[in-house]
Amino acid sequence: SPAPIVAPDGSKPGLLSRLTGRQDAPRRVLDDAFVEELEDLLVQADLGVDTALKVTANIAAGRFGRRVTTAEIKEALAAEIARIMEPVARPLPLYAKKPQVVLVVGVNGAGKTTTIGKLASQFRAAGKSVIIAAGDTFRAAAVEQLQVWGQRAGVPVMTAPEGSDPASLAFDALTRAQAEGADLLMIDTAGRLQNRADLMEELAKIVRVLRKKDPSAPHNTLLVLDATTGQNALTQVEVFRQMANVSGLIMTKLDGTARGGVLVALADRFGLPIHAIGVGEQIEDLDAFDPQDFAAALTG
Numbered sequence: 001s002p003a004p005i006v007a008p009d010g011s012k013p014g015l016l017s018r019l020t021g022r023q024d025a026p027r028r029v030l031d032d033a034f035v036e037e038l039e040d041l042l043v044q045a046d047l048g049v050d051t052a053l054k055v056t057a058n059i060a061a062g063r064f065g066r067r068v069t070t071a072e073i074k075e076a077l078a079a080e081i082a083r084i085m086e087p088v089a090r091p092l093p094l095y096a097k098k099p100q101v102v103l104v105v106g107v108n109g110a111g112k113t114t115t116i117g118k119l120a121s122q123f124r125a126a127g128k129s130v131i132i133a134a135g136d137t138f139r140a141a142a143v144e145q146l147q148v149w150g151q152r153a154g155v156p157v158m159t160a161p162e163g164s165d166p167a168s169l170a171f172d173a174l175t176r177a178q179a180e181g182a183d184l185l186m187i188d189t190a191g192r193l194q195n196r197a198d199l200m201e202e203l204a205k206i207v208r209v210l211r212k213k214d215p216s217a218p219h220n221t222l223l224v225l226d227a228t229t230g231q232n233a234l235t236q237v238e239v240f241r242q243m244a245n246v247s248g249l250i251m252t253k254l255d256g257t258a259r260g261g262v263l264v265a266l267a268d269r270f271g272l273p274i275h276a277i278g279v280g281e282q283i284e285d286l287d288a289f290d291p292q293d294f295a296a297a298l299t300g
């Protein structure tokens with residue numbers, strides 16, 4: 001599978017390229033200055049201070065005061081990152097119970113609509129029947145976009161009049177999904193963070209109403225995060241965890257950033273599963289998250 005992290009100009013970031021570029025000698029003593037330089041590089045690559053310090057300390061342990069090559073450091077770094085990422089690389093769990101209800105949350109622009117379309121297409125290709133509910137009833141443009149994605153994926157999209165109650169739409173959608181024996185119901189939601197209390201109440205009501213029809217719903221609550229927002233993604237996880245029972249993450253726009261390091265910070269801090277990564281705007285641009293590929297691409 002392709003390396004997921006490519007900058008907009010097509011180049012790969014290569015976390016250690018700057019370090020390598022500045023090296024005259026092939027070997028260098030791993031001293032305090034080197035440790036600090038590594039920490040700075042990892043912070044710049046969006047691993048966040050805590051994770052950057054931890055990763056660097058692990059790399060330096062057993063090597064401090066020794067002469068090391070950049071290749072050795074690169075390999076150790078890739079191994080550290082893969083070790084942090086392996087436990088969170090998990091595909092979306094599919095339950096035997098039908099319909100599986102997937103609530104999709106995230107701020108506007110994160111890529112919810114696009115990701116729902118991509119997921120719907122993948123589930124259709126796997127022979128699953130899917131229904132989408134356009135639960136962001138306050139944004140007409142979002143509903144239209146979702147309808148376009150539904151057509152592309154060959155999946156029905158249930159909508160409600162602009163400004164109507166998303167919980168009522170969710171209820172109707174689950175009623176239909178149950179009646180039709182659908183495998184999967186994906187529910188889009190609003191992402192107006194500027195109105196946090198409203199949004200929290202809206203999400204809570206959707207969950208309450210779904211549970212009237214199925215006490216185990218929603219089976220997954222996916223938080224969609226835009227990887228280009230860097231450290232802000234950490235705040236978004238915190239905020240959405242207060243509003244919903246987030247069960248897993250999908251990171252979008254990893255094709256458009258050299259800052260994929262925030263995934264390491266997220267995995268290290270929250271340990272939430274990363275179910276998939278968005279690597280472009282087309283319907284096929286959703287990949288499983290591969291920790292080895294990711295670590296190799298990030299370290300360059």
Ligand code: GDP
Nearest residue numbers: 108109110111112113114252253278279280281
């Ligand atoms: P929503 O407001 O959360 O529903 O976000 P959208 O799905 O409308 O996506 C916002 C923008 O991000 C759109 O222009 C999408 O084409 C773009 N987008 C979504 N996912 C990806 C991705 O993985 N890579 C790239 N390059 N763009 C993406």
